[in-house]
Amino acid sequence: MFDSIFNRKGTGSYKWDTTVPDGLIERGAYPLSVADMEFRTAPEIREAVSAFAQKGFFCYTDSDKEYRDAVREFMLRRHDFSIENEWITCVGGVVFAINTAIRAFTEVGDGVIIQSPVYYPFRNSIENNGRVVVDNPLVRVGASYEMNFSQLEELAAREDVKLMLLCSPHNPVGRVWTKAELERVGSICLKNNVILLSDEIHFDILRQGQSHTVINNVDCAFADNTVICTAVSKSFNLAGLGTSNIIIASKSLRERFRRQLSTDGYSCINSVSRPATITAYTSCDYWLDEMNAYVDANIDLARSIIAQIPQVEMLDCQGTYLIWLDMKGLGLDDDALDKFLQNECGIIQDPGFWFGEGGKGYTRLNVACPRSVLEAALLRLKAACNKL
Numbered sequence: 001m002f003d004s005i006f007n008r009k010g011t012g013s014y015k016w017d018t019t020v021p022d023g024l025i026e027r028g029a030y031p032l033s034v035a036d037m038e039f040r041t042a043p044e045i046r047e048a049v050s051a052f053a054q055k056g057f058f059c060y061t062d063s064d065k066e067y068r069d070a071v072r073e074f075m076l077r078r079h080d081f082s083i084e085n086e087w088i089t090c091v092g093g094v095v096f097a098i099n100t101a102i103r104a105f106t107e108v109g110d111g112v113i114i115q116s117p118v119y120y121p122f123r124n125s126i127e128n129n130g131r132v133v134v135d136n137p138l139v140r141v142g143a144s145y146e147m148n149f150s151q152l153e154e155l156a157a158r159e160d161v162k163l164m165l166l167c168s169p170h171n172p173v174g175r176v177w178t179k180a181e182l183e184r185v186g187s188i189c190l191k192n193n194v195i196l197l198s199d200e201i202h203f204d205i206l207r208q209g210q211s212h213t214v215i216n217n218v219d220c221a222f223a224d225n226t227v228i229c230t231a232v233s234k235s236f237n238l239a240g241l242g243t244s245n246i247i248i249a250s251k252s253l254r255e256r257f258r259r260q261l262s263t264d265g266y267s268c269i270n271s272v273s274r275p276a277t278i279t280a281y282t283s284c285d286y287w288l289d290e291m292n293a294y295v296d297a298n299i300d301l302a303r304s305i306i307a308q309i310p311q312v313e314m315l316d317c318q319g320t321y322l323i324w325l326d327m328k329g330l331g332l333d334d335d336a337l338d339k340f341l342q343n344e345c346g347i348i349q350d351p352g353f354w355f356g357e358g359g360k361g362y363t364r365l366n367v368a369c370p371r372s373v374l375e376a377a378l379l380r381l382k383a384a385c386n387k388l
């Protein structure tokens, strides 16, 4: 199911078409970049979307009871997360929701905490809305990262800081935060009246033996202070349908968020994402499990090849299908590294510096692709590094 190789050129894909220099893929390079998968979504979802399309009505659509029931039951079944239908607000994507939350919960000039290196739209969303990035950089410890809690305490206590964006699991460093770590983050935010937006979009994509804790499950007191971003997009490879489910238990936070959403002009959900989401959340757990097992084996393969490249270090990956490689041993600046990966290795990457200062000299590779393609790309990397 996951070994098939598809050429997605000509589909309007970010990864294959619009962000790739002309001719690069034709010359044999392979995109291990943008965070969607090279796997077709589950057959049940494809069938549900086809059947819906055949009806021929792409009308104004709401997240009705059937939709919300599917989301609620999935949260309980897969994440032991008990929610009420009313807590769910549908939005056209998690990045959209982050922007809405920034406007709903902060004023121009307020500070918003992030922990870099982190998914770069976090920083952009804060700056584009005239708010101030308050960075609490993650600390590299061996082949992994930790949060700097003492600095977080200080930053959260600042008068101007009103919101924190937590990435959980963390893109790009692949951490699945422990319950103890989440306890500390949640408590610091609660104590300082800093609203905590927990972006849990990667929560289904976990490496073997890892388990994700939804922030509200750490301590029930957190529910008054959190906005949890979820979606079918990463889990079932449905990003192009542009739908996310934002879960807000607090009535007052929910009302503020929805008022802002209405000001932003967002009302109905994508009509195609309704059958896709219902089917994904009711009938496709098996696909998620098989996809995770396949990605686990890809990560093992990546680790074994990269261990043979002295200049490159692969960091631990606990969650997501993204690997974070320390390439500093190659001694190349960011531009030279990008050219080396593209031209000498045939790899289209997401450069580490996009994710913040601490990402300089790193690269993020997406390993949710057919194993043979990944192996070929990493062997090209190994051969090119040997030649340097």
Ligand SMILES: Cc1ncc(COP(=O)(O)O)c(C=O)c1O
Pocket: 035, 092, 093, 094, 095, 096, 119, 167, 171, 199, 201, 202, 231, 233, 239, 243, 244
């Ligand atoms: C942490 C994180 N949040 C949000 C998104 C994008 O979400 P959406 O497509 O729903 O805007 C991504 C995509 O890579 C991501 O990694």
